[in-house]
Amino acid sequence: KHAVAMPPWRLNDLRRSFFDLSIEHLGEDEFLLGRCLNRMTECKTAVQRAWSSSSETFDVRLSVLSNWAALVAGEVARNPVAPR
Numbered sequence: 189k190h191a192v193a194m195p196p197w198r199l200n201d202l203r204r205s206f207f208d209l210s211i212e213h214l215g216e217d218e219f220l221l222g223r224c225l226n227r228m229t230e231c232k233t234a235v236q237r238a239w240s241s242s243s244e245t246f247d248v249r250l251s252v253l254s255n256w257a258a259l260v261a262g263e264v265a266r267n268p269v270a271p272r
Contacts, residue, residue, distance in 0.1 A: 191269050206224075210259075220248060220249065220252050223245055223249055
């Protein structure tokens, strides 16, 4: 296989892909994904806002990001690109 040219992209495209694909393929919660992206707008209640500012969310966010890393690694392994 040969590398295929990619259309131009921005950093926000990666954030949006993480958010959308984590919901679609991993079934992750929007609130937790929002916290991974530091989006307070995803917090709909005062309880969520209080919880999201606590250190308790670290392990949960680590799990979300680990699941994302496994998804990306699996896609790369299935679709390797030959070096130029």
